[in-house]
Amino acid sequence: MGKTARHLRPLAALLGAALALSTTACGGATDASSAAEAVDIxxxxxxxxxxxxxxxxxxxxxxxxxxxxIADFEKETGAKVSVQWQGRSNTEKLVPALNTNNVPDLVDGTLAKLAPVIGETGQASPLTSVYSYELDGKTVSSVIPEKFTSNGVFKGEDGQPWMVPYSISSDGIWFDAxxxxxxxxxxxxxxxxxxxxxxxxxxxxxxxxxxDGDIAGYNSTWFVTSLLRLKGAGSFKALAEDKSGAGWDDPAVLEAAQKVETLVKGGYLNSGYNASKFPAQQQLWANGDAALILNGSWTPTETGSYAAPGFEYSSFQFPAIGDKPASARVDxxxxxxxxxSKNQVPAQRLAAYxxxxxxxxAxxxxxxxxxxxxxxxxxxxVASVKAAIDAAPATHLQNxxxxxxxYTEKVFFPRSDELFLGKTTASEFVAKMKEAQIQYWKDNG
Structure with missing residues (x-):
């Protein structure tokens, strides 16, 4: 697996780790963030x-x-950037640091990792001034597509943005054109x-x-996206937050599960997928031994070193089911x-830069x-993925x-895996999820 995509491979696995850490992050330092206000940068x-x-x-x-x-920023502004290239563990290291006075001025990461640790705990500064800052004669807010920000995914409880994105990832059904x-x-x-x-x-x-059937985050995408195609973006989240579990009785939920069951029972999945170890199936796909793979926008970079000679990467979006507008996944x-942070102004300027x-x-x-x-x-x-995102009327996050x-790692993923690996039927999956979800919300308020 290529370095570029390692942090994204199962985004869901990282999300689980971030959520586990968030309970620690919530335990302290939130009072220190209550005074955070937008600053002039x-x-x-x-x-x-x-x-x-x-x-x-x-x-x-x-x-x-x-x-x-950074080199250009230092030359243009006279500021100094002390950077630690920590890798994917930087968010985990941030958790204990937030409970001290020795915090970084700037940190980056996936929304899935940053949100539970800093964005949803009141420990992030509002970046309102970043969004209004001008670069190349345009404000930052004007160069970020409105469909990325319209659902308020970057905003805290105070209504101000706590995160500014600089890159995205998506998915598609990939093939050799x-x-x-x-x-x-x-x-x-x-x-x-x-x-x-x-x-x-x-x-x-x-x-x-x-x-690769051992990657729960990949397996779950088939059911989740099927449901989103049937009921629209936000429908799986609404289903998961239903404490009564009654949402699982919706015929559309069963239909989404049946789409996955169709792939399993129809013999459309490559032999051995249910016992594979990443990246075995990904490699055989790139070698031409299977036609399609549902995977992330990092797929060309991640598989490029072993793809068949002349491989031409292209993808199409998950097909429509019903008449709902098809949203594109954007993480x-x-x-x-x-x-x-003791250096709010230069930190926010660099974020804008x-x-x-x-x-x-670049x-x-x-x-x-x-x-x-x-x-x-x-x-x-990756042009096919970008074109799909540009054309999509709306977006959704992974899961x-x-x-x-x-929820994902203890309730949803194990049962989604059973469905995708052919160990349970669509109706059994729905019944098990309803029961497990009711119990989850009893245990978690």
């Missing part, structure tokens, strides 16, 4: 120092882009068309879908500034990831943004 910051804890490791593509931005030009020319738009494609692949002797990576066109373009073309700016170019390998402590 337009003045001189020459001579000031920023202590930045980065989620990237030295040598990673994103790290190289950010390091260039050189081998399957018909899928690029006419991708299946509906579930019925999707099944027709799978039948043709199967009849032609090609394994239709590869899947975020961005900056937060702890309320206890990475939204500049030069660095957003993330897209050099790091080959998806920048948050819609006007930034991207590598051809529809469900962040209830312990």
């Amino acid at each position: 337009s003045g001189s910051i020459s001579g000031q120092t920023i202590n930045y804890w980065s989620m990237w490791k030295d040598g990673e593509p994103q790290q190289k882009v950010i390091a260039t931005a 050189a081998k399957h030009p018909e899928l690029k020319a006419t991708p299946p738009a509906t579930w019925d068309e999707f099944i027709e494609v799978l039948d043709k692949l199967k009849a032609g002797g090609t394994a239709p879908i590869a899947a 975020f990576i961005g900056f937060a500034v702890p309320a206890k 990475l939204l500049g066109a030069k660095y957003q373009d 993330l897209g073309t050099d790091a080959k990831v998806l920048p948050v700016r819609q006007d930034a170019p991207v590598d051809p390998a 529809d943004g469900v962040t209830f402590p312990g």
Whole structure:
């Protein structure tokens, strides 16, 4: 697995770790953040120092882009950036630091990891001034697509934003366009068309879908996205937060589970997927031994070193089921500034700085990831995902943004795995989820 995608591979696994940590983070220091207010970041910051804890490791593509931005920022502003390239453990290290007076001025990470630790605990500074700051003659808020911010995902209880994203990730059903030009020319738009494609692949002797069955976050995407296609973005979160469990009686929920059951019973999943160990199935897909894989926008980078010669990365979105507008999954990576930061102004300026066109373009073309700016170019390998996001009327987070402590890893994932691995039927899955969810909310208020 490539360095670039390691933090994203199962985002769900990271989310579970973050949620476990959040109970610790909630235990202290929230009183210190109550005085946090928006600050004016337009003045001189020459001579000031920023202590930045980065989620990237030295040598990673994103790290190289950010390091260039830091060098330019220091030259332009006269400020000094003391950066620690800590890697994915930076958020875990932040938890104990928040309970002291020795906190970083700036930290980055996925929304899934930052939200429970700092965003939802009142320990982040409002970044209102970052969003109104001008770069390249445009405000930061104007270069971030409105559909990313309209649902308030970056806002705290006070209504002010605590996070500013600088890159995104998404997913799609990936294929080799050189081998399957018909899928690029006419991708299946509906579930019925999707099944027709799978039948043709199967009849032609090609394994239709590869899947590493030991990755719960990947397995669950089939059910969650099916439900979102049936009922719209936000429907899985609404289902999960239903303390009565009655939502699981909705026929649409059973229908979503039956879509997964269809893939299992129809023999559309590659032989051995239910006993595979990551990245075995991903590798055989990249080698051409299976046609499709539902995976993240990091797939080209992660599989590029072992893909078949001439492999042309392309993807199509999860097919429509019913008539609901199809949202695109968008997960975020961005900056937060702890309320206890002693250098608020330069820290927030640096957070804004990475939204500049030069660095957003570099993330897209050099790091080959998806920048948050819609006007930034991207590598051809991820162009299909960017086009889908640009065209989507709305967005949703992985697992529809469900962040209830312990819910995904203890309630949902084990039962979703049983469904996807063929160990339980759709109706059994629904019944088990209803029972487990009722018990979860009894135990967790």
